[in-house]
Amino acid sequence: MALFFQVDVPRDVEIFGGDHLLVFHCGAHNDATDPPVAEGRLVPRYWEAPQPPYPGTFWRVLMQGPGARAVEEAEPAVCARPLRLVAFEDSLERADFKVGGEPSWAQFPESYRCACGAELAFVCQVPEGVEFAVRPGLPEQPYSIGADTYNLFLGNEVYLLACPDRCDPAAVWPVNQH
Numbered sequence: 001m002a003l004f005f006q007v008d009v010p011r012d013v014e015i016f017g018g019d020h021l022l023v024f025h026c027g028a029h030n031d032a033t034d035p036p037v038a039e040g041r042l043v044p045r046y047w048e049a050p051q052p053p054y055p056g057t058f059w060r061v062l063m064q065g066p067g068a069r070a071v072e073e074a075e076p077a078v079c080a081r082p083l084r085l086v087a088f089e090d091s092l093e094r095a096d097f098k099v100g101g102e103p104s105w106a107q108f109p110e111s112y113r114c115a116c117g118a119e120l121a122f123v124c125q126v127p128e129g130v131e132f133a134v135r136p137g138l139p140e141q142p143y144s145i146g147a148d149t150y151n152l153f154l155g156n157e158v159y160l161l162a163c164p165d166r167c168d169p170a171a172v173w174p175v176n177q178h
Contacts, residue, residue, distance in 0.1 A: 001022060001024040001025060001026050001058075001059070001060060001076045002025060002026070002075055002076075002077035002134075003022060003023070003024055003076055003078065003079045004023045004024065004025050004132050004150070004152060005022075005023050005083055005132075005137055006020065006022045006023070006070055006071055007020075007021050007083055007085065007099060007112060008020050008021075008070070008122070009021055009099055009100065009123065010085060010099065010100065011044055012089065012100075013099060013100030013101075013165050014100065015076065015121050016063060016100070016162065016164075018066035018067075019063050019064060019065055019066060019068070020063075020064040020065075020069070020070065020151060021061070021062070021064075021099075021123060021124060021160070022061070022062045022064070022071065022110070023059075023061050023126075023160070024060040024061070024062075025058065025059045025150070025152050025153075026058035026059065027077055027094065027129045027134070027138065027139065027141050027150050028058075028139065028140070028141070028142070028146055029054060029058035030141050030142050030143045030144060030150070030151060030154055031051065031054070031058065031151060031153065032154055032156055032176040033051060033059075033175075033176055034051060034052070034082075035112060035173065036049035036062040037112070040075065040113060041112075041113040041117065041155070042112055042113065042114055042115050042120075042173060043115060044063075044113060044115040044146045045115070045143050045168075046061045046114075046171075046173065047060065047061070047168075047170040047171065047173075048170075050177060052143050053122070058177075059152075059153070059174060061160055061162075061170070061172035061174060062116055062169045062170055062172070063123065063143070063162045063163075063169055063171070064167065064169055065166065065169075065173055071160075073156055075138075076135070077131050077134055077135060077150070078132045078133070078134055078135075078150060079132075079133040079134065079135060081133070083097070084141075085099055088113050089137065091142055092119055093127060094119055096127050097124075097125065097126055097130070098124065098125040099125075100121065100122075100123070100124075101122075101125070103122045103125050103159050104125065106157040106160070106177040106178060107177045107178075110175050110177075111161075112157070112161060112173050113173075114163040114165070114167060114172070115167075115171075116163060116165055116167040117128075118163050118164055118165040119164075120161035120162060120163060120164075120173055121161060121162060121163075122159065122160075123160045123161065123162045123172070124159075124160040125157070125158070125160075126152060126157070126158040126160075127157060128154070128155060128156055128178060129138035129145070129151075129155050130151070130152065131144075131145055131149035131150070131151060131155075132149060132150045132151070132152070133148060133149055134148060134149060135151050136148070136178060138143060152172060153166070153173075153176045154178075155175070156176040156177060157176070157177045157178060158174050158175070159174070159175040159177070160172055160173075160174055161174075161175060161177075
C-alpha cells in the first residue's frame with residue numbers, strides 16, 4: 001500500500017483536533033468500499049474485513065492521537081506534494097478537500113456505528129476526481145484516469161468517518177459517493 005496523504009488535523013477541529021491522519025491505498029486495486037455491517041454496526045475489525053472480490057481491504061486509514069509524528073520518509077510510489085489547509089466558512093455546499101466541520105455529501109448523508117458502539121464522526125472529505133501523481137515506471141492502477149496517476153476509491157468523493165472513542169487507530173470507515 002502507498003501513503004496517499006497525511007495531515008495534522010487542526011487543533012480547533014472538534015473531536016479529532018490535534019490528531020494525525022494517514023491515508024493508504026493500494027496501487028494494484030482500485031474500487032469502492034462496501035460497509036460490512038451486522039446488527040446495525042460495522043463488524044469487529046471492519047477495517048480488515050474482506051472487500052469482495054478482494055480477500056481483504058485494499059486501503060488503510062489511521063487516526064493517530066495528538067503528538068504523533070508525520071511520516072517523513074519519501075513514499076516510493078506516490079509523489080509527495082504539500083497539502084495546505086486554510087480556514088473557511090463551513091457550509092454544506094460541495095467542497096474541495098475538507099478537514100473537520102460538516103461533510104458536504106455528494107448524494108445523501110451516511111452514518112455508521114463502530115463495532116465498539118460509538119457513532120462514527122466526520123474527519124475529512126476528499127473531492128471526486130483527485131489524482132495523486134505517481135513515480136515513473138509504476139504499473140497503471142486499474143480504472144484510474146491516467147497512467148501516471150492513482151486515485152482513491154475509483155476517484156469517487158470520499159468521506160472519512162472515524163470512531164470518536166478511538167477504540168483503534170484503524171477504526172475509520174471511508175464512505176464513497178459519486
